[in-house]
Amino acid sequence: xxxxxxxxxxxxxxxxxxxxxxxxxxxxxxxxxxxxxxxxxxxxxxxxxxxxxxxxxxxxxxxxxxxxxxxxxxxxxxxxxxxxxxxxxxxxxxxxxxxxxxxxxxxxxxxxxxxxxxxxxxxxxxxxxxxxxxxxxxxxxxxxxxxxxxxxxxxxxxxxxxxxxxxxxxxxxxxxxxxxxxxxxxxxxxxxxxxxxxxxxxxxxxxxxxxxxxxxxxxxxxxxxxxxxxxxxxxxxxxxxxxxxxxxxxxxxxxxxxxxxxxxxxxxxxxxxxxxxxxxxxxxxxxxxxxxxxxxxxxxxxxxxxxxxxxxxxxxxxxxxxxxxxxxxxxxxxxxxxxxxxxxxxxxxxxxxxxxxxxxxxxxxxxxxxxxxxxxxxxxxxxxxxxxxxxxxxxxxxx
Numbered sequence: 001x002x003x004x005x006x007x008x009x010x011x012x013x014x015x016x017x018x019x020x021x022x023x024x025x026x027x028x029x030x031x032x033x034x035x036x037x038x039x040x041x042x043x044x045x046x047x048x049x050x051x052x053x054x055x056x057x058x059x060x061x062x063x064x065x066x067x068x069x070x071x072x073x074x075x076x077x078x079x080x081x082x083x084x085x086x087x088x089x090x091x092x093x094x095x096x097x098x099x100x101x102x103x104x105x106x107x108x109x110x111x112x113x114x115x116x117x118x119x120x121x122x123x124x125x126x127x128x129x130x131x132x133x134x135x136x137x138x139x140x141x142x143x144x145x146x147x148x149x150x151x152x153x154x155x156x157x158x159x160x161x162x163x164x165x166x167x168x169x170x171x172x173x174x175x176x177x178x179x180x181x182x183x184x185x186x187x188x189x190x191x192x193x194x195x196x197x198x199x200x201x202x203x204x205x206x207x208x209x210x211x212x213x214x215x216x217x218x219x220x221x222x223x224x225x226x227x228x229x230x231x232x233x234x235x236x237x238x239x240x241x242x243x244x245x246x247x248x249x250x251x252x253x254x255x256x257x258x259x260x261x262x263x264x265x266x267x268x269x270x271x272x273x274x275x276x277x278x279x280x281x282x283x284x285x286x287x288x289x290x291x292x293x294x295x296x297x298x299x300x301x302x303x304x305x306x307x308x309x310x311x312x313x314x315x316x317x318x319x320x321x322x323x324x325x326x327x328x329x330x331x332x333x334x335x336x337x338x339x340x341x342x343x344x345x346x347x348x349x350x351x352x353x354x355x356x357x358x359x360x361x362x363x364x365x366x367x368x369x370x371x372x373x374x375x376x377x378x379x380x381x382x383x384x385x386x387x388x389x390x391x392x393x394x395x396x397x398x399x
Contacts (some may be wrong), residue, residue, distance in 0.1 A: 020294060026335030027290040028375070031282075032338025033345065039364040040346035042141050044357035046269040060132065060258040061236055062224045063092075063244065082248045083219025084206065086148050089126065091247060092223060095239055097231045102126035103220040105211040111204055112177040113126050120161055121203045122178055124211015124220075128191035133226050135200075140172050140187030143207055151207035152369040155183035159191045178204060179214050233257040291327050291379035324377060331376025335369045 089103040105124040110117055124178050127145040130136055137156060144153055157175055162171050171185045183206060185301075192200040208220060227236040237255050247250050343360050350358035 018082065023329060024290050024294045025330050025337065027286055028331050028334030028372050029338035029341060031286065032335050032372055033274070033342035035368045036339060036342025036360060036365055037345050037349070040358050040360040041349070041356065041363040042269075042272060043364075044264070044350075044359040046272075047359055048357035049265065049269060052370060059226050059229050059233070060224060061090075061227065061233065061240065062222055062256050062258075063240065064222055064254045064256070065252070067195045069253055082252055084221075084223055084253065085219055088225050088244065088247060089220070091243060092225055092240060094378065095236075095243060097228045097236055097239075099228065100128040100131040101223065101225040102129040102132045103208050103222045103223045104129070105208060105215055105217055107211075109179050112159065113171075113174060116165050118161065118164050120166045121198065122211065122214065123203055123205050124208040124214065126208050127223055129205070131185035132226050135192060136190050138190035140185075142187055143205065144186075146207065148207075148209040153181060153183045153210065154207065156187040156189055156205040157185060157204045158189050158199075158201040158205075160199065161204060162188050164202075176204070178206065181210070181214070184208075194388065229314045233259040285375075289379070291326045291330060291376055294330075324381070327376045327379055328373055329376075331372045331379070332369075335372030338372070339365055 063084065065082075068393070084103070086103055089101050092098060093101040102125050107122060108119060110119050110120045111122070125143070127143045130142045136142075138159065140156070142156055143154055144152070155178065157165070157171060165171070165176070166174065171188060174185050176183050176185055183204075189201070189205070194200070206214070212218070212220065225240075227233075234257075237257055240255055241251065244253055343365070344362050346358050349356060
């Protein structure tokens with residue numbers, strides 16, 4: 001039998017019982033739609049998180065006090081390890097291929113201006129912080145390159161903090177009290193939004209030496225640097241490791257490259273997206289059970305038809321192919337409907353909730369359709385084999 005004839009017979013058998021066929025392919029369609037919708041949300045979150053990290057550059061390397069591993073705990077926790085200093089930052093700035101360096105400390109403090117008080121994050125940073133993290137002052141200027149020992153009491157306000165303290169008035173040149181010290185406003189940062197739950201627009205930026213005095217710290221919490229884009233991150237990390245080990249006498253610090261962090265994060269998000277898709281794929285198993293049920297009923301109802309085909313000379317293989325074809329057509333059509341429904345729902349979710357990033361990964365869509373066909377094929381095997389094994393004489397006498 002030609003494949004065209006087999007396809008025609010399969011379609012005719014399905015249209016003969018339209019409601020039953022529709023309910024069967026609906027089971028597959030719902031499963032595919034669930035997979036597409038969930039993976040679209042997962043992929044959207046994947047891209048959103050990577051974009052959030054990438055907005056600060058991909059050629060960034062950070063050094064934290066304390067060593068991760070058997071001899072130390074997470075970086076930043078109190079330990080006997082030597083603290084990072086401003087001298088360390090100056091030494092790192094002289095390394096080849098290093099472009100910009102900034103040391104930083106941070107903490108919460110009360111910021112007062114014009115009779116208003118706001119408790120917010122205060123960041124003590126170096127003058128090259130805006131180059132390291134691709135941030136810019138929208139109004140005025142960023143912190144000047146003063147010597148650490150004589151750093152002037154200047155502050156740059158985040159856009160939100162400026163509005164909270166000064167409203168629509170001009171803040172440049174005004175005085176702001178942070179802790180027990182008064183600072184002069186020299187700039188307003190451009191809006192950057194939130195990053196990992198930290199509102200960068202609701203922050204005050206002061207010289208790192210002033211920040212160390214404010215928070216009573218002898219060392220800095222982190223040193224971050226950027227390097228030439230053409231240079232491998234591993235090479236820069238190794239030169240940083242050699243210099244810092246020579247200065248500290250031991251490797252009591254942790255080096256984290258933006259490249260490694262993005263790769264690790266991407267792998268985690270890939271696994272998360274696949275896991276979410278697998279949860280939606282459970283619906284496909286339900287659809288497969290429906291195909292087994294419907295095809296088993298079809299074999300019972302069409303016993304005499306099968307006997308007639310065998311009596312007319314149809315091979316057992318032909319009978320097997322006919323019923324497998326019906327199962328595959330059911331699952332294939334259901335899969336296509338599910339793809340359209342899932343992609344449409346994903347777009348509707350993106351329109352209804354603009355804050356939720358949605359992106360349909362078409363490789364998952366293709367994989368879901370293939371899985372639907374495989375499910376249909378697997379679900380149709382038992383009923384098809386049962387039909388192919390029917391005795392012609394007994395089948396003709398069945399009605």
